[in-house]
Amino acid sequence: MVTRSLGRLAANILRRITQCNTAEPTVHRACGLRPRHLHTSAQRRAPADATARSTVPKPSTTRSRQIRNARAVPVSFLIGGSLLASIVALSQYRPPDNPDLNNTLPTPSTDSRDPSLPRYRLADIRKHDASSSEPWVTFEDKVYNITDWVAAHPGGDVILRAAGAGIEPYWDIFTIHKAPHVREILEQYLIGYIDQADLDADGRPPAEAVEDPFVNDPDRDSRLITHTAKPRNAEPPNEELDRTFLTPNELFYIRHHMWVPAVDEAKANEHALTVELPDGETRRYTLEELKTRFPTHKVTAVLQCSGNRRNDMTRHAGKTNGLQWGVGAISNAEWEGVRLSDVLADAGLQVADATAPTQKALSAPPSNNKADANALHVQFTGLEAYGASIPLVKALDPRGDVLLAFGMNGKPLPKDHGFPLRAVVPGHVAARSVKWLSKIVISDEESTSQWQRRDYKAFGPNEGANPDWDRARSIQEMPVTSAITGVWVGDCVRKGRVPWMAVKGIDEDNAQAPSPSRIVDMAAVEKKVGFTPKSSANTSPEPAQQQQQQQQQSHCSEKTPAEPIALQGYAYSGGGRAIARVDVSLDGGRTWDQAELVDDCTPAEGQAGCFGNKSWAWKRWRYTGHLPVLSPLPSGQTPLAHSGGSDCDDEEGRRSSQSKKHCTTLIVKATDDAYNTQPESHRGIYNVRGNLATAWHRVKICPKCTDNGDGKGVVWSTGETYGCGFKKEAKEVRDAMLRQGAGPAAAGK
Template structure:
């Protein structure tokens, strides 16, 4: 924790101490307990307060109206910002997650402000020339925002990413906010106000009450070019997922379509010098050893592991739509991808560095492997995971048979199969074996989950950091009616098991555009119901953490009233996609072919009745009630009321070899961070009468892709972008 210590003359000491205390209390500060340094709001390990002998005295850099005599000081400790609200944008998140304020025996004094300055006169003023002196080379770096000054000294020392923050030291953070625009939010401003140490002097302000605008070099200027097919949630830093039609088209996700999750910009490492890139390994006794990638390649045997990486926020948009508002990037079902990784085992490297890697060693259970990347991201995993003979933790330099792409960690990354992808740190340059987990906000405050009742300010220390991922599954493609002819994986007459039998579908090419039911050549009247044998084909993926194998995928076409089993694709038996590793670390693709229930198709959207409609069987009405909101809620609220639409909800849920299965509802696992959104995946599909030329029947959905739907991939992208914008930023 930091302190604001004011040395003043004896006459003014009491009065100014009271004013300062009142002001800081007004902005959310609290008086420092005499014998405590616990940072309650952030619940991270607090650093001891500086003793008088250890305090650093910065250069006398600011203007003073008169010399002052040091006297006894009054210490006031400000509240630390809840870092969990701030992380996720890298630099700007770091710029805000700092502790307030100035700690010195010789603080700068306020300059005399012009009479036109109507800001609070009890708060100090600082000239910009003095702020400039508190740059990255100063023992006390400062930043400004609008007309205020902030001290970031203790944050830089206490948190990873400090070197990144120093880019803004001595200057304004506003140009960085213009780049990390996702952080321009009211709650961020409220937090920032807690850490002000003074105003910019009025002499340095323009007519608009702000200093002259500054410009900075865009730190993202050297980021790689991305595939345009990716659905982008944020541009700077880039966070993007593949569209459903590309997500699980193949067992191994192509490198250019592998989902992207960044907190900052992509570090630049010259390809020609990749083998010189160094990794430092530090043991608990402080001994450290350095390895270049060239040495890793030549000194240790290489291994391959097939593993899916999944963000803890995958399917967060489902939780938002079905349970409540969540803070974070509104991922669809695509924050997961599968790849073949190649590198050296971390356990081999640790043994070479001098660590006792015997799995049975008692000390291992209390140790952690902390990973730090070149862009300052930091996370950790328990050491037993690393030392397990079947853990398959790699220091990887290849991905799908090629050098790691820059977006995915070039030239070196950790791959921790079965665990949340947040632990597979990219651009890896340091590993520390420690008796505690990583102290970064990404470990201690971000990637955790809480009970539905705990609200936006949970006790972060109460919940363990997410490591092994729970089971999940998703529908990624749906084809209805004649469009089953377009199912890409049904070539060669291969059917898909459905209800214990096989159906072979003629997949001869048809001229219609994927995304639309073919229109008849002549106008046809709208039918009263959908056909009683309307074929439907689904595809998707299932995954369980910890290396647990998927053993069953259940599919429902009527909102959960009845169930059937999908066929699991045995990709590992395909010579073109062999699986590597000691456990089932990869995802499992599944396929399903069935027949839709009969649905009514009212020609009028205003028809209602107070009693059951005779021509529509009760079972069909039940299907309609399950579908309007896609979450099992009654349409119109009454069994006898004919809804404007009669839809059905497709559902998928998976089971692994330990008989773990997915929860039915997101409401039961809701948390404001939107982590681990693993409830049954639901996709609503609705038949409608085609009112355009040709008439007939059309289907629509906004949640997946395939043939037979009015909405195509671009419309899905737009919907996801809108949901992301309305829900705010985050992880």
């Protein structure tokens, strides 16, 4: 009798143990168990009524009974039952008659994934959608609780589109997320695996189709160099970047974090902007009201991404996270709109006089009950959820020229650049000039968005991949920088390939153009500088050509003659500081000369010059001189792999007569009117985000010696051009880093 009773007890114990040892989540809940990894911060801070809001189904009466029995298992096992009874009970045990449970129990022999993590059915995962208090997503066969990530993730609400389902379809659209550091962030929120019953033969859940939010994005100019298509991030090629002082709207660089919001052009004047003051009072303005009630102003200003020239820092200092911009994440435009300070005053904002003692270190308000502008921030929010902020003192500065802009280069804002309304914060990083502006809040803290708190900051070279974001200050005013955008050597200069140089005599035989001088239009010249793609054609010479080239070797001198060279580029400094000087070196920094600064802001005939209270625009520069005499590279040194010429005049019939490379490094650096100058190396300013890559811009050129085709000798021309914004020279940079003692780890980054 006792034995039978103990046998029944043991059988009951084993049945409960078997049910509670399964990794299926509903059984875990029925047994009153919670794996330790499920205690997220969101659950710890859940209110007392969280059970009422939970999406987890309430256990049935049978399951409630199982809970009570399961909690009694350890005690019951200790106080009763023999080993023999346990063995007998185990031999007689059959799973409970529960088809759903039987179908969800994983088979240990076929599920080799981490057994300490629970398994979740897709039906349960779908309950954790955007409406759930605890949104989940899946990636491959894993499940993630993104409750805490939503608040910190760029866009916040955007990621909720994937809640309750797989995140892969969205990452296939937002390709920028396909990066190791993004996966590392996601792994922090891992809570378990998708149940094996819901996986295909390849170990993945069925693919899902999602709506593409980028389907209505505008068409873009084909000349732009695209880094990511969705969202679109693109820069103009070097030969187009600073061809004109004002960057054409269609060539202005594009930096998006999400899709372009859809705004009905016919109803653009109805677009609303909400302004919220520190006391919570709000005021609403339509675009039509902004245009008619406030004075209109123009400002000529650069917008520059903090990641401009990030590719330069990556190749010369170490691995960086982010879009690998060349030198084109910067553009210059004439903006038209109303002053933010005028709108804030109209909305009722009152602050203490700028000359009054500040209260930054005190918690009490000033005696006149007016807020201290030094302690406040202007938070901007766009229609697509992007957010950023600037100090209020910048917005109120009568010389700060902060605009709520609705015009760009004499036209309405393009869709890619903020239509119908955007903020323009001259002299500051472009991340603060929020597009598609819909809301402004005057607050005692910076914007709480990811872009303000966990991005657009810079760190020390030693701070590694996980810096202290809270300690670093947000980037506001930009430092001084410059870049080379065009190089022409030898015959390229003599024959008028430089767009801004007047060249005499080249049209003397042209009856249609009797003028002895003209300026060559680069649009009609085949692209030879900047981002020149490698030709896919087979350019290997025939044996007869090889023999002819060998015969022509004698035409090329061992050393290059002092060939003419022309350079062009831009320089810029934030905070309204003007560029005072641009220094150029043609021999790697051993000797220096000064470039000519182009005067684009002096009003010319039919032009209005520059607008604004300070120097917000870039300064274009030009330089002409003669290259030093170059010797061929030492025997065995081949740092540059041939990848297609960037010559200016690779005309049919010309063949390279050069067997050895003659190379030199061109350098540019700028100094502003406060005598701030660029650092020499990216090593000293390296940061894992690759922000503010402002070191000297170096471009290596290897002039080319070619047969001039008339049997009378050879000519030298531009040849190969390497550097950020031009061809990649990753192998050369790696070799140089190894020679300088950086070690293979750094060189491999």
